Amino acid sequence: MPDRAVGDPAERDAVLDEGIFAHVGLMAGEGDGAHPVVIPMLYARLGDQLLLHGSPASRLLRTAKGGVAVCVTITLVDDLVLARSGLHHSMNYRSVVVFGTATEVVDHDLKVEALDRLTDHVIPGRMAAIRPHNAKEVRATTVLTMPLDEWSMKVRTGPPVDDDEDLGEPSWAGLIPLGVAAGTPIPDEHMPEGAEVPAHVAGWSRGTTG
Amino acid sequence: MPDRAVGDPAERDAVLDEGIFAHVGLMAGEGDGAHPVVIPMLYARLGDQLLLHGSPASRLLRTAKGGVAVCVTITLVDDLVLARSGLHHSMNYRSVVVFGTATEVVDHDLKVEALDRLTDHVIPGRMAAIRPHNAKEVRATTVLTMPLDEWSMKVRTGPPVDDDEDLGEPSWAGLIPLGVAAGTPIPDEHMPEGAEVPAHVAGWSRGTTG
Numbered sequence: 001m002p003d004r005a006v007g008d009p010a011e012r013d014a015v016l017d018e019g020i021f022a023h024v025g026l027m028a029g030e031g032d033g034a035h036p037v038v039i040p041m042l043y044a045r046l047g048d049q050l051l052l053h054g055s056p057a058s059r060l061l062r063t064a065k066g067g068v069a070v071c072v073t074i075t076l077v078d079d080l081v082l083a084r085s086g087l088h089h090s091m092n093y094r095s096v097v098v099f100g101t102a103t104e105v106v107d108h109d110l111k112v113e114a115l116d117r118l119t120d121h122v123i124p125g126r127m128a129a130i131r132p133h134n135a136k137e138v139r140a141t142t143v144l145t146m147p148l149d150e151w152s153m154k155v156r157t158g159p160p161v162d163d164d165e166d167l168g169e170p171s172w173a174g175l176i177p178l179g180v181a182a183g184t185p186i187p188d189e190h191m192p193e194g195a196e197v198p199a200h201v202a203g204w205s206r207g208t209t210g
Numbered sequence: 211m212p213d214r215a216v217g218d219p220a221e222r223d224a225v226l227d228e229g230i231f232a233h234v235g236l237m238a239g240e241g242d243g244a245h246p247v248v249i250p251m252l253y254a255r256l257g258d259q260l261l262l263h264g265s266p267a268s269r270l271l272r273t274a275k276g277g278v279a280v281c282v283t284i285t286l287v288d289d290l291v292l293a294r295s296g297l298h299h300s301m302n303y304r305s306v307v308v309f310g311t312a313t314e315v316v317d318h319d320l321k322v323e324a325l326d327r328l329t330d331h332v333i334p335g336r337m338a339a340i341r342p343h344n345a346k347e348v349r350a351t352t353v354l355t356m357p358l359d360e361w362s363m364k365v366r367t368g369p370p371v372d373d374d375e376d377l378g379e380p381s382w383a384g385l386i387p388l389g390v391a392a393g394t395p396i397p398d399e400h401m402p403e404g405a406e407v408p409a410h411v412a413g414w415s416r417g418t419t420g
Binding site for chain 2 (some may be wrong): 020021023035042071073079083084087089095116130131146166167172175178180189204208
């Protein structure tokens with residue numbers, strides 16, 4: 001089978017570092033009104049910790065920091081898999097699922113380290129190009145951390161797997177590689193006319209581009 | 211604020227039709243062992259229904275078809291938002307969250323319609339290019355449907371929002387547009403040498419490409 005579980009933390013970290021955002025799930029509400037909620041959220045890996053952050057007004061973060069069980073999933077799609085039968089169509093992907101509870105980071109210095117990492121995760125080199133966070137901003141942000149203790153990873157790689165009797169079918173079968181495309185950066189209205197686009201912006205890319 | 215809630219079903223459907231896969235969340239396990247699980251899954255929209263499918267062996271699908279509360283989230287990222295301060299960095303995105311319970315599709319004809327739609331959702335025009343599903347395949351697949359009754363949609367658009375006192379900062383600020391890149395299709399080893407790549411494969415694309 002082309003689907004396999006992965007237990008190597010180095011492969012896990014490669015996925016966590018290549019992903020841009022996560023889907024965070026938890027149980028919201030109480031009693032009969034309890035229901036799962038899954039929300040996209042920026043994240044970063046710092047060593048063997050997973051960091052999440054957002055506004056203190058975020059309902060999901062407020063629930064998460066209360067110590068409820070959380071699931072954070074990061075998925076990268078590598079290829080569309082086109083088989084000769086509809087039911088053997090698939091995706092090549094790498095997906096990491098992290099289970100646990102989140103803890104709020106309250107120490108100022110640890111929080112700054114986490115916020116730097118969260119910024120540089122999405123745009124490597126960014127913190128070196130902007131002013132440091134100020135104390136008011138740090139106070140106005142909620143940062144959560146989760147240990148990378150309980151996790152699982154699944155991967156599918158390789159070509160389609162067709163039944164032997166379908167191999168004579170005339171339909172095209174194989175892979176369409178997918179990736180993240182980055183377009184030409186668009187400066188905002190406050191940027192001086194003709195300002196140079198720095199390398200960490202002009203050269204931004206993620207993974208292979210298909 | 212550049213973040214806003216969207217209530218228009220047409221905007222919702224545009225996101226559901228552009229997305230490739232969803233993140234499906236539910237509560238797994240019982241009692242003290244209960245915990246949220248979030249898993250990537252192919253999906254499709256059929257009218258005002260959301261379809262999911264997979265192997266009958268899938269634990270998530272088996273739990274979902276038992277009638278537990280499910281949350282299905284589809285997220286599209288449009289831009290990285292680079293502000294002059296780290297804390298105002300963001301993403302432009304469109305995200306649809308569907309709540310409810312899933313029901314198994316058992317009627318053969320409805321199941322075939324759903325499976326056709328699931329295949330054509332990922333690769334438009336694909337079902338016209340391959341043989342129909344056979345009865346054995348249809349039996350060996352679990353299809354779930356969820357009504358698009360309870361849902362919410364959030365969107366962020368536009369440039370970074372910086373504090374006035376940061377507008378003189380020398381750092382570059384603006385957007386890096388993101389999209390889905392499709393590489394050159396790779397035929398599998400059973401394809402005849404030099405076989406033409408059909409239009410629905412060679413021309414596959416999704417949304418804007420950044």
